[in-house]
Amino acid sequence: MSMAVKPAMVGALACQRNSFLFGGFKTLVVSCEPKKDKKGKTEGYEIELQDTILFPEGGGQPSDSGFLKIIEEDGDSSVIRKILVSHVSRSGLHAKHHVSAHIEPGTTIEVNVDEEKRIDYMQQHTGQHLLSAILECDYKVNTVSWSMGGIITGKKSVLKPSDYFNYIELNRKLTEEEITNISDDIDQLIVNSPQEITVIERINEDEADGVDTSKIPDDYDLSKGILRTIHIGNIDSNPCCGTHLKSTSQIGSILILSSQSTVKGTNSRLYFMCGKRVSDYAKSANKILLNSKNLLSCSETQIPEKVSRQTKLIQQSSKREQYWIKKVARTASEKLKKKLEASGKKRAYFMEEEFGTLELLLQVYKEVSIFLKESFEVYEIILCGYERQSSSGSLLILSDTAEKISTLATELGSILQNLKGGGGKKGGKWQGKISFISNAESAALTGYLSHDFASC
Structure with missing residues (x-):
């Protein structure tokens, strides 16, 4: 069943127009279609809403998760029913919410977002925009692609230290001095000179002149959809469908690794993290450091020497074992x-x-x-x-x-x-x-x- 109510298009969703809406957002269910597995058995439902504050996956940013709340009348009392939204996908200009239960079209529901996850995504995504902008403007280094680090899911409840890192692929490797300077530049824009982040919406293709649309997905019809451009002060201007912070100060902090990996010949992957991930990573790394200190019975500065010594002893023992x-x-x-x-x-x-x-x-x-x-x-x-x-x-x-x-x-x-x-x-x-x-x-x-x- 489908209603005559017209859903908001991806590009003009409530979550994209105000990325700090986390809950209590009321809207209508427009359609609810069953998802079939390979054997034709229903394994869930795809729901489209009149509007949503749950972002569908896109632009290198994972989809939000959250829940839909329905108030159902039961005699003289009412019952609150919560339905989890595992993820939201994009089908052309439509946002599809993946749920396990059927909801009748026309039902009024309340949408709620996993706030901690959303803020994390925005800190990483906005941080990437700022990092890429500085690399391009000040160092003439182009960002080829980017990937957000690991996220907590139902199957992965705990992140490893390496999961906290995002990466951007660059057209050349950076020097340690360049990385230090870039880190300092971003710190300045976070702490001392925060930049306002704004979004400009263009409703038709004619207004897109001068905007690079080469990375817009082929199934995103610009003739019917909205082109969103994210502006970071006067530093950066790029088309993007994702949710973003309101100021660079909200990035919180950034950590960029000096170690890089080479890909595709001369390209390089630069690893970084932003916001709360930095403190979470520090706690995780500190725990490993404390365990290493206890196992090796030494101070932090002595760990490399101790490990080197143990490695040599193991190599010697291995040689003796092979001999015998x-x-x-x-x-x-x-x-x-x-x-x-x-x-x-x-x-x-x-x-x-x-x-x-x-x-x-x-x-x-x-x-x-x-x-x-x-x-x-x-x-x-x-x-x-x-x-x-x-x-x-x-x-x-x-x-x-x-x-x-x-x-x-x-x-x-x-x-x-x-x-x-x-x-x-x-x-x-x-x-x-x-x-x-x-x-x-x-x-x-x-x-x-x-x-x-x-x-x-």
């Missing part, structure tokens, strides 16, 4: 060779029950492969490793035929419930992982191997 793995593997392979030579069935096994890592088993396999090719046409070898701390292990089956490997894998699988693996379809090597080994399974495995195979 090769030493053990060489000794094990020599014993396996002797056992195979003395065994009538040509069956032998190697087991390490303490630190039997897959890395050790593969090194044994590497050493064993050398003499197998030279001395044995028929053989069955099982290499098994067990790590007591995790109660997990690894297992390799080596044989000259796929049939033997398949039989051994089946027999071992009947002993080890959590054994999974594959390979050896043409003989050679079958590799498996045991996610958990019980004490009973460990004893049964040892019994099976010691009964049918020669131990090295």
Whole structure:
């Protein structure tokens, strides 16, 4: 069902004309259409309102979220019903509110915005406009594109420190001195010389002369829609559909990283954040810093030195471990060779029950492969490793035929419930992982191997 009431167009929505309207906005439901999944089942509804203070996604800015409030009469009393709006999409010049419940067209509803999220979006978006304007005017560096950082959603309730950063892609890399100067310039415009931010609406294409409309989406019909230009004092003038602050002072603060990443050859991504994100990031980073201090038992300034020292110790330990793995593997392979030579069935096994890592088993396999090719046409070898701390292990089956490997894998699988693996379809090597080994399974495995195979 659709009403005769004409909805406001994207470009002239209440949220775009006053971005500080956060709640209590009353309007009418114009249409409510079901959304279908691939099987034709209704999975929600798209609602269009006569007007809205919930911004639809666009211009590099995510959509708002919030809720619709309906007052329903129930006898002599009234009931307030809240319907969450997960996001708002744009379809041409129409804003579509995505909800889980049907609302009858013609219903009067009250729209409310997630205020904290909206202010965050505006701080990042306005900050980006100001940053790009200074780069273009003072440094002749063009902004190719921009992306807002991570946002809290139903699936992601906590942001990582890296999620706080937005980035703009530039046509060249900036120097550290340039970044310092740009940061100082923006701080001046936030604290000492705040600039008023205004919006000019142009109703027809003829008024768009002199405005760069190259980044306007193809499905946004300028002949019917409104071209909005965002002005930051006399510093910047750019077309944009997003919600913005009223003054650069409301940006609050800005943090620009000196480290940049190179993209598309000579382009560069410059990472920054604005407003409350700066303090949130500082708190998050400080927590990591405190944990690092406690773990390393040192002051903040000593952390790099401590980490460097620990890294060197780990590298040395790794080299020692590699040395002894090769030493053990060489000794094990020599014993396996002797056992195979003395065994009538040509069956032998190697087991390490303490630190039997897959890395050790593969090194044994590497050493064993050398003499197998030279001395044995028929053989069955099982290499098994067990790590007591995790109660997990690894297992390799080596044989000259796929049939033997398949039989051994089946027999071992009947002993080890959590054994999974594959390979050896043409003989050679079958590799498996045991996610958990019980004490009973460990004893049964040892019994099976010691009964049918020669131990090295």
